[in-house]
Amino acid sequence: MFCKNCGKEIDNNVVSCPYCNEYITPVNNQTNPPDSGSIGWGFLGCCIPLAGLVLYLTWKDTKPLCAKKAGIGAAIGFVAYILISIILFIFMVYFIAATGYYYY
Numbered sequence: 001m002f003c004k005n006c007g008k009e010i011d012n013n014v015v016s017c018p019y020c021n022e023y024i025t026p027v028n029n030q031t032n033p034p035d036s037g038s039i040g041w042g043f044l045g046c047c048i049p050l051a052g053l054v055l056y057l058t059w060k061d062t063k064p065l066c067a068k069k070a071g072i073g074a075a076i077g078f079v080a081y082i083l084i085s086i087i088l089f090i091f092m093v094y095f096i097a098a099t100g101y102y103y104y
Helices: 039-047 049-059 064-099
Strands: none
Touching (some): 039 049
């Protein structure tokens, strides 16, 4: 940690700077954001799978419940996208074959 007054490096546990005697305010960096695990993150991950994946990878250590919802939503979104693409391809091939119109 560095002193805000003189800028010299000091120990993290001191109350005042040993170089300039400036009082050091304790800084608490361990604030954890609330982890509600809202279904909204799953819905976002389902609608935008890439965002769900990014949220999962970002929150997996700090907000595990929200990360799990976003990850499940992303997985469902990716699977749904693949299934819809396959179904649309099959219908496209079927309708082109049914009309008898081929590109030669």
